[in-house]
Every structure is written in C-alpha cells, then in structure tokens.
Amino acid sequence: MKSTMMLLACLLSLSHALPFEQRGFWDFSMDDGMAMMNDEEGSGTPPPTMPGLPLPPMDMCPFGCHCHLRVVQCSDLGLTEVPKNIPRDTSLLDLQNNKITELKKDDFKGLTKLYALVLVNNKISKVHDKAFEPxxxxxxxxxxxxxxxxxxxxxPSSLVELRIHDNKIKRVRKDVFNGLKNMNCIEMGGNPLENSGLEAGAFDGLKLNYLRISEAKLTGVPKDLPETLNELYLDHNQIQAIELEDLIRYSKLYRLGLGHNKIRMIxxxxxxxxxxxxxxxxxxxKLSKVPPSLPDxxxxxxxxxxxxxxxxxGVNDFCPxxxxxxxxxxxxxxxxxxPVAYWEVQPATFRCVTDRLAIQFGNYKK
Incomplete structure (x- = not known):
C-alpha cells in the first residue's frame, strides 16, 4: 500500500511539470546523451524507432536562416542563390537584402504551400521560365x-499582388499577364517605362483594383489599363496634358494620383x-487655373x-x-x-467645404 501511494505521488508530480523549454543549442543533444546513458545502464526504455526502419523525413532550416511557424527568414545573409532544403510546409519565404542574381528552375521545388515570396533588394536579372511553376x-x-x-x-495564376518597382523594365509584353484572373494589385513604379513600352492589350483580362506606374517616363495617361481600377497612381512622370478621352475608361476610380508631372492643361x-x-x-x-468640371x-x-x-x-470653381x-x-x-491673392477669394467659393481648416492657402514664395 505504501509503495502504491508513492507511485501515485510521483505520477501527480509529473502531471504538473512544466513543458520542456530549450534554453541553449545543446539542450537537445544533452537529452539524447542522457537517454543513451540510461539505455546503456539497462533502464529498459525502448528506442524511439524499431531497428531496421528508416527515420521519418524531417525538414531542416537552411543554415543561417530562422524558421518558425511556416515562416522562413533568410534576409541579410549575403546569399548568392536561393538556399536548399527549405521546409516544404513554408508559407512565407523572406529572401530580401541578399545578393541573389538568378532564379533557377528548381529553386522553389516542393514549396506547394508557399503564400508569399519576398525577394526585395537583390541583384536578380534572370528568371527561368519555370521558376514559379512549383x-x-x-x-x-x-x-x-x-x-x-x-x-x-x-x-502563378494564383497571384494576387505583384510588387516589381525599382527595376529596369522598359517593356510590358502583351501576354505577360495571361491567366492572372486573381490579380488585384500591381506596383511597378520606378521603372524606365514609356508609353510605347506598354504593348497594346498588355493588361487585357486583368481585374485590378490598384495600379501604380509612378517615377517612370510616361508622357500621357495610358489608354488601355483595366477598367476595374479603383486606384491609379501616375505621379512623378512627364505627363503634360489631360485630354478628353484620356480617362474615359476609368469610371470606377475613386483615387487618382497625377502629382509631380508637367500638366499645363486639363x-x-x-x-x-x-x-x-x-x-x-x-x-x-504647371496649372494656371483650377481644373474645369470639379463641381460635377x-x-x-x-x-x-x-x-x-x-x-x-472663381466663386464656382469647386462647388456646384x-x-x-x-x-x-x-x-x-x-x-x-x-501665386493667388487668397484675400481676394470670395467666401462663397468654399460653401461646400466641411470647415475652414480643410482649406490650405499658406504663403506663396518664388
């Protein structure tokens, strides 16, 4: 009876024990060593696998990377290529701020669960035709x-968001976005794109909500962008005028960015x-007057x-x-x-403004 009570007390104390917490790199190896010693002393503890059977496959974290909860972070390591042995259940792979120059055919082999891939700030100039196939x-x-x-x-046809700004792209081919029916957002500013570099039909089939082609070399508003756009940013270009039919396709826009251009006439x-x-x-x-049709x-x-x-x-420049x-x-x-004399502006000019703090005049300085 006494030995039975002692056994129960030991089991209760184990049931309240804290989970194992690894505090150092050698913690696991120390446990393995203790287990081996116990086995040698005849403790009777069975081995984790039966002799003769292969060990179960185990994905290892690439050297120097950090792996946690299907996130693999390999940024700022000076890598010149995509690391091998990336865990197959990875959903986010961070490879930014390295020196990768090329994406090869099998670089992402087996990563069928990958949701987000970050390759920002590398030296990539070549991408294999089948690099993104897996x-x-x-x-x-x-x-x-x-x-x-x-x-x-x-x-990949599953792609929703593409950010490819600050590259050396001069041309957008007609068929490059074929089959990307889920694409919602494209950020491609900071490329030396001219209007002639956007091939006719390049954006056909896309149902974008957001598109940015800023800091490029556009001299006019592109005329065949997706009609579904809600946000369009063409700032920091060389657009000189907005003509009558430039915006006819974009009836769903609720935000339009045309700042930092050379627009003289709308x-x-x-x-x-x-x-x-x-x-x-x-x-x-370079506008010399408030754009017409704002009251509409x-x-x-x-x-x-x-x-x-x-x-x-004018008194009716903003409000109907x-x-x-x-x-x-x-x-x-x-x-x-x-260079407007704000003290000469009629108060009724801003009759459709929420309050006076919404109007910013400031001082004009040459």
Whole structure:
C-alpha cells in the first residue's frame, strides 16, 4: 500500500511539470546523451524507432536562416542563390537584402504551400521560365529593387499582388499577364517605362483594383489599363496634358494620383468620366487655373492643387450651383504655394467645404 501511494505521488508530480523549454543549442543533444546513458545502464526504455526502419523525413532550416511557424527568414545573409532544403510546409519565404542574381528552375521545388515570396533588394536579372511553376498557390510576390529588364514569365495564376518597382523594365509584353484572373494589385513604379513600352492589350483580362506606374517616363495617361481600377497612381512622370478621352475608361476610380508631372492643361469634360472620384492629386504641376468640371464630381472630397501656377480662383470653381447637388463635402483642399491673392477669394467659393481648416492657402514664395 505504501509503495502504491508513492507511485501515485510521483505520477501527480509529473502531471504538473512544466513543458520542456530549450534554453541553449545543446539542450537537445544533452537529452539524447542522457537517454543513451540510461539505455546503456539497462533502464529498459525502448528506442524511439524499431531497428531496421528508416527515420521519418524531417525538414531542416537552411543554415543561417530562422524558421518558425511556416515562416522562413533568410534576409541579410549575403546569399548568392536561393538556399536548399527549405521546409516544404513554408508559407512565407523572406529572401530580401541578399545578393541573389538568378532564379533557377528548381529553386522553389516542393514549396506547394508557399503564400508569399519576398525577394526585395537583390541583384536578380534572370528568371527561368519555370521558376514559379512549383509555387502554384503563391499569392504575393515582392521582387522590387532588382535588375529585371522585363516582368518574369509564367507567373502563378494564383497571384494576387505583384510588387516589381525599382527595376529596369522598359517593356510590358502583351501576354505577360495571361491567366492572372486573381490579380488585384500591381506596383511597378520606378521603372524606365514609356508609353510605347506598354504593348497594346498588355493588361487585357486583368481585374485590378490598384495600379501604380509612378517615377517612370510616361508622357500621357495610358489608354488601355483595366477598367476595374479603383486606384491609379501616375505621379512623378512627364505627363503634360489631360485630354478628353484620356480617362474615359476609368469610371470606377475613386483615387487618382497625377502629382509631380508637367500638366499645363486639363480639357473641359475629361474629369466627369470619373463620377465616383473621391481623391485627386494634381500638386506640383504647371496649372494656371483650377481644373474645369470639379463641381460635377459629386463625391470628390480631397483635391491637391498646391505648387502650381494658379493665379485666380472663381466663386464656382469647386462647388456646384445650388444646394443638395453635391453628395459629399470637401474635407481637404490644398492651394498653398500658388501665386493667388487668397484675400481676394470670395467666401462663397468654399460653401461646400466641411470647415475652414480643410482649406490650405499658406504663403506663396518664388
């Protein structure tokens, strides 16, 4: 009876023991060594596997990387190629800030569960035609700040987001986005793209919500971008004018970025093609007057016009005539750094603005 009580007490104490916590690299090897010693002393503890049977496969973390909960982080290691033996259940692979120059055919072999791949800030200039074939569940590809001369071919059809800015891309081929029906966002600014580099039909079949082609060499608004766009950013280009039919396709836009261009003229009637527009960036251009047709944009709430050459503001430049016509009032109008005599502007000019703090005039300085 006494020995039985002692056995129960030992079992209870074990049931309340804390889980094992590894505090050092050698903790596991020490445990293995203790187990071996116990076996040699005849403890009777059976081995973990039967003799003659192969050990179960075990994915190892690549040397120097950190692996945790299906996330493999191999950034800032000076790698010149994609590491081998990446665990097959990896969902996020971070390879940014290395010196990888090429993506080979089998670099991602077996990574069928990969969801996001980060290759930002490497030296990649070559991508094998079948490099992305194994990662057919990939949804996010970040390959910005590399040396790519074109968009990689055969991107996974599962792709939702592509960030490929700050490369050396001069051309977007007609068939490069074929089959990418799930694509929602493309960031491709910072490439030396001209209007002629966007082949006709290059974006056919895409249902994008977001597209940025900023810091490029565009001289006009591209005319065959996806009609589904909600956000379009063409800032820091060389666009000189907005003509009547430039925006006719983009009726679903609610945010348009055209800042830091050379726009001198916006043709009357071009802006109403975007009836749901809520935010318009026209700052840092060469406009000499407030763009026409702004009162027709019933939902416009924010407009940036600072750092232009605007000299006069009319009483009906922003607000429609009559009450109840505009559906949403302005909560931001920036007009600073323009040669306009703000003290001569009629107070009624801003009758459809939420409050006076929403208007920014500032001082004009040459």
């Amino acid at each position: 990662v057919y569940h990939l949804q996010k590809l970040y390959i910005s700040k590399n040396n790519l001369a074109e968009i990689p071919p055969n991107l 043709e009357n009637g071009s802006l109403p093609f975007m009836p749901t527009l809520r935010e318009l960036h026209l700052d840092n251009n 944009l019933k939902f416009l709430q924010v407009i940036y016009l600072h750092s232009n050459n605007i000299t006069h503001i 005539v009559g009450f109840g016509v505009k559906r949403a009032y302005y909560n931001g109008i920036s007009l600073f750094n323009n």
